[in-house]
Structure formats: structure tokens, C-alpha cells
Amino acid sequence: MTRTGMLRIFTDAQGKLQQLDAVPPEHEAEQPPAPPFDWIRLFQAAGLDPARFNPAAPQWTPLAPFDARAAWTGTDALNGTPLRVEAAAWRGLPVFFGIIGPWSGAGRDHAPQGGEPVTYVFLKFLVLAAAGVFAWHNVRAGKADLRGAAKLGLLYFASMAGSSLLQANHTATGGEFQVIWTILSNCGMNAIALTAFYVALEPWVRKRWPQTMISWSRFTTRGIRDPLVGQAILLGVLFACLQVALKLLRLALHGPTGEPVFAYLYPLLGVRQALAGVFNSFTESLFDPVFRLLLLFLIRVTLRNQWLATGVFIAAVAASDSSGASYPWTDIPVYLALAGIYALMLMRYGLLVAMVSAMLTDFMISVPRTLDFTLWYASTGMLPFVLTALIAVYGFRVGMARGSAGGFAGGPLEGR
Template sequence: MPWSRPWMMQEFVSSTGENIGLGFIVIIFIGFLIGAALLARKNLRLGRGDRRGAVRLSLFVLAVTVLAWIIGADHSPTVDEIARVFYLAISQALCLAALVWLLYVAVEPYVRRRWPEMMVSWSRVLAGQWRNPLVARDILIGLLTGILCSILLRLEDLLRLLIGALPIDLQNSFPINSWVGTRRFIDTVFVAEMNSAIFIGLFFFFVLFLLRVITRRRWAAAILLAVILSVPGLVGSQSYLVVFTSVVIAIVAARFGLLALTVLFFFNDFMLMIDNFAPWFVSYAIVSYVFVLALAGWAFHTSLGGQKLFSVTFLESDE
């Protein structure tokens, strides 16, 4: 309407639905975190699980979080201010590393025993076997489905703009600081997103595993996971395409496992943060797209395991 304020001039105020969606997320998070703590305690007491892998993963998360602070923080020349920010960064890094360690210790022994194929590629990554064809396959699947999810979310934004509504990414506090320099770009788009994807991937993989234990059916668990992922978007920001993205996430988690799921979460957020071709950001966008294409090409080539893409053996006759 002519008298309606454009969405860019509208003040964002959280609605009742968004508060309900946020409350749902908090309840789910706390509930499953308590469950993870109980399972981890049991596994430690019984001596189960890949403790070396858990420590290696948590140390990686710790190092990446500290690296993000070193790269992206505004370092003050005063010793007191540097110490204050350093202690804050270390506390956040330790907290995230501890949560990742907890989730891994909780879920790894049970999945390895009951659902081992879901963690084969993940275990090979922790062992440094990056050139394994299965690892490359899951990275490629996670990359492509992450891009698909980001396209669906951007389509949602386009549809909302056509009806004069506020885009989803602006409702969710889009990280504009990723556009204000190389340091912040590397920190926000690469380093921080890597840690976020690891934690979120582990968390929802843990949720999927518990749902499978309850339902005793893989696809029943996947359907319930899709429902859990859809509720905050449907109730909160009234995003309807989130149902499709939730289904994609659930299928990847149930079919391909932890590594593909983690890569999906990374590239979903990654693509949403680099699709900006404004003059001040276009160089970062180009570099990012080159990175995505290079990784996809490497993953595709490695996943072939040395086999030729187009075999000509069918032209050869038996003698």
C-alpha cells in the first residue's frame, strides 16, 4: 500500500511466534544437552568411546576459536583491555570446545556400535585421511546440499520482498561485520562458521541418533528431525520454505552421516554470507566462489577413487 513503510524502514520487533520459536529451540537444546551429559558420564565410567578423537576434535575447535579472536578482534593498545578481551575469548573457546567434546563422547560409542556407517568418513577425517574417496564424497554431498538449502532460503527472501515483508536474513541479524574488511571476512565467514558447523552438526546428529533409538526406524527418526528443524521457522519467522530445507538436512543426516551434515551446515551459512556483489564486497565474493568451485572440483575428482569418469570399456569387445 502507498501508506505502508518499506521493509528497510521498519523497526524489527520480535513477534509472539518468534518468541515461541526461540523458546522451543532453548528447551530442545537444554533437554538434549542434559541427555548428552548423562550418556557421556556413562561412557566415561565404562571406558567406551574414541577419547583420542574427542580430544583432537575439541582441541581443533579451541584452536580455531582462538584464531578467530586473533584475526577478527579489535585489539586495544592498553594491556588491561587486551587482557579482558583475551580472557573473554578464551572462556568462549573453552566453553565451545567442552560442548563439542561432550557431544562427541556421548554419541560416538553408540553410533559406532549401532550405526557405524554414519561415522566412517568422519573418523577418517579425524585420522587425517583427507584423500579418501568416501570422505570426498561426503564433503561433495554436504557442499551441494548446503548450496541447495541456501538457494531455498534466498528464494524465501525474494518471495517475502515481493509481498513487502521483511527478509528472513535481516530478521535473524545478518552478520554485516563480515563486509567490513579482510580480517572480519576471514573471521566471520570462514573461521567462526567452521566451528559453528561442527557444533550444530554434532548436536543435530546426536538428536537424530536419539530419535532413531526411540523410533527404531531410520526414516522415522529423519521425519521427526525434519519436524524439529521446521518448527522454529514456521512459528517464529513464518518461513515456509524452511520445511524443504529441513527435509534436505534430515535426509543428508540419515543417509550420509555426520561429515556430510557438518559440511552442509557450513556451506548453507557460507553461501548466504557471500552472495553480495556490491562494489565494496565483490572481490571477497569472487574469491569465495572460486574457493567453493575448487573444493567441489577436488571433492568430485577424489571421490572417483582413481576411476575414470567416462569409461570406454563398453566399446571393447571380448576376444
């Protein structure tokens, strides 16, 4: 927002104005006074009833200069939530408009964070160096699953690079090479780090929790048509549906007066951004399960008690995910349940199940959804659920195949 005439506009899914910022001219010739701006036009653009609002003293200062300023307080017509409306104008044109609710915060009033603490940065490098040492030890000892590590690293690099390249703004200039080089370098470094974590961790997990690595090992050696891989895919779909239901329940428990839910709208911007979202979901599904498995394993080794380690892991993951929750009394129980599901997947059903579940959960939850099929984005919102259903059918058919694996025998669906 540095050039004259630039506008920043936020709307809801129905196109109603939520926030407006404008950049007025830097230099203007002397002009006669402009007529006062009609604030009712902003109320109409926002879909607000002016009769429900009373004039109030302005409290929120816009960045742009203004010669007229006004504020109102009232309630939302749908659920009675208290709202404050602020607006400002310059020479008869609006330069600021905002709808402020109980959830709004004054971001400019807080000092900027100075980045990560030095100790935290040092700790990350220490963990990465330790992973490199253990990985080298496992390779020298002949214990490393190099095939699985290579496939994991290549998949992660390809998906992260695909997401980053699709999201980037490309131009036919000399700087384009630098953009691509930076993206590929960053993806390569992250892929190497993830591969090191896997090589350092996998032999120890395979020894203590062999069931965690079975389906992943089958995937790396036999591909997605192996019956055990099909079972893992089907279980991943089931756990993903359960996690999506819990996340939607968390939002529903906030009630009609809860803070607005701002959907991830990039998939609606076109095929390129939609594909970038798919690649991003795949990228996260590879990193998060491996990282959380590493965390769970380290806690287990430290505490030397599986039940205690599982409880500490669930509490740690729930505390991390629920930090800054607006409604802790309803959010924390849901996050505890989600962390418990994650621990169950990793310890009972395997790493591949957790990966499939993480990918599909993010895929389904990140696209705007609606049950009103007359809306223009309804088909896009249903696409992740249709694809998830097709993936479940594929997992069921492959998992039921009877060959050398004997159908469900020995797989994650087998009773223990």
C-alpha cells in the same frame, strides 16, 4: 549512544539513508532561535521522492530531545510498498530519521525479557551432566572414539577462538589480558561440552547407524586425502548448493513487496572481519551437525521407529528454524525441505557430509551477493562461490583416487 555528537546511521547497499540517530549537546549556552530544518535534505539523502509522500501526524518518538518533528506517509517508488517517514530536529540539526515499513515493530514498547527461564537453564545443565556421565561410561568401557573426540574438540576450540579474537576490539591497555582470557575460557568450555556430547553419542550411533560415522572416522584417522573424505566433501558441496538455492528461493517467494533483506556486512569491513566470518562458519559447522545428530538419535531411541523419528525430527527442526517467520505460507515449506535434507545427510550420507554442507551453506549465504559486477563489493560476494567450486574440484579429485578404498567403493557415493 551516550556522548555528545555520536551518530548512528544505517544505509542500504547504495549508501541511501535508512535511519539516523544523533546525540545533541547535554549543555548549551543561550542561543538565538535556529532556522527551521529543511526536511527535504533528509529525503534526498534517503533517495525518496517527496512528491510521493503526504504530511501525517508523527507516531514514532525519538530518544533525543527535539524542537521540531514531522512525519509523512506514501509508497515506495519501486514496488508500491506503503512507507512512513519520521524525522525530528533540535536547534536546526537532525537528531532522528527513520523509514518505517509494514514489517517495522516498536521494540521499546515491549518489556525486556528476563533471560532464559530457570527450568530451561536447569535442563541445559541436566543434559550436559547426562552427557558427561555417558561419556565417562563409554571411556571406562573402552567404546569411546577418543581420537575423533580430540580432533573435534581442538578444531572447535581453534575455530571459535580465532573467530572471537578477530572480532574483538583490542586495545593496548591492562584490560586486554582480561579480554583474551575471557575469550579463551569461553571457547574452552564450549569445546569441552561439544567433546562430551560426541563421546557420549558416537558409540551408540556407530552401532545403530554405522554409515553416519564412516567418513568422519576416516577423516580423523587418515586426513583429508582419503577417498571417502573426498566423496564426503563433494557431497557436502552439492547439498550446500541445494540449501543455498532453497534459502534464496524463500526470499524470492516473498515477492517485490517483502520486507528488506539486511545482508551480513561484516565481511566487507576488511580482511580481519572476513576471516572472522570464515572461522565462525567453520565453528557452526562443527556444533550444529553434532547437536542435531544427538537430537535425531534421541528421538529415534524414544519412538523406536525410524520413519516416525525422522518425521518428528524434520517437524521439530523446521518449527525451530521458522519461528517468527514473516511469511509462513512460503517459509514453512522451504524450512521443511531444508530439515528433510539435513535428516537425509545425517542418516544416509554421514556426519562429515553434514559438517561440510553446514560450513559452505553459511559461508555462501552470509556474504552480500550481486550480479552487477560494476559494484564495489561484487568481487567479495563472488569469493565464497569460487572457493566452494575449488573445494568441489578437490573433493572430486580425491574421491576418484583409487587405492585401498577402491575409488567410490564403500563411500557415501556408492549406491545402496
